[in-house]
Amino acid sequence: MQINWLEFTPGPALLGGVILGLAAALYVHLHGRILGISGIISGLFTPKSGDVLWRLSVILGLLSAPLWAAVLFEMHPIQVIDASWAAIVVAGLLIGFGAVYGSGCTSGHGICGLSSLSPRSMVATLSFMLAGFITVFVIRHMIGA
């Protein structure tokens, strides 16, 4: 293992992380729910009365975050997407299926679940991190893509 000092950004990472934790904590105190993005989205597939607008509000907030970041802070994040279009489709299908089947994603399990010391979320987080490590190893070092 060799650390990539050029790409390593501990300051912004920590600040961003604190904001994510604050948002998740605020959310559960104000609205009584876990700020799990996949769960908020997938709940739209089984719509119940009074259960749709709040989900759309959160999603709209996420969608408009880059606009606000640009307007308020002149922040234009770097985004490099190396995956091919085909890989993007496969990855999207797996992420969507896995998040519903596994009851959560990086926000629900990785932030909220770990913060509430949920044993299920600890197992889920370890599982998807491990699967991610192995997948990148296979793609970058075995297939060599």
Next chain:
Amino acid sequence: MRKHFTLISQYLIGVFFGFGLIISGMTNPQKILNFLDLAGSWDPSLLFVMGGAVLVGLAGFYLLTKRSQAFFGGALHVPTRRDISKPLVIGSIIFGVGWGIAGFCPGPAIVSIGSGQAKAVVFVIAMLAGMWICEHFFSAHKQSA
């Protein structure tokens, strides 16, 4: 009136969470993949994102034990399941594979639509399809995050 405040609050927390994702670097798939690439030149930034988020989250969820209902009213919908089920592990592994292929997870993908990334649009459409497949054909295992 309270209903409107609730929706505005949900929207603002969505924006705030989006800021966290942008500042931390989570919206840059290349950064995610460099974190998952233990055998290559490793970028440990994501550990700081998670560390910051969970540190604040731990305090937030600890304070939640002193709360009987949400600030905006209504019960607290916090997951109480503690069993480590097969779908939890299998779903999370599938999620992790998808994460390792593209470097996107649900929250950052939605934010990236807002920053105009065409690949994020395709990713989210595929993700919705994956969620739909799971909701419709594997709904016996379904529960909220």
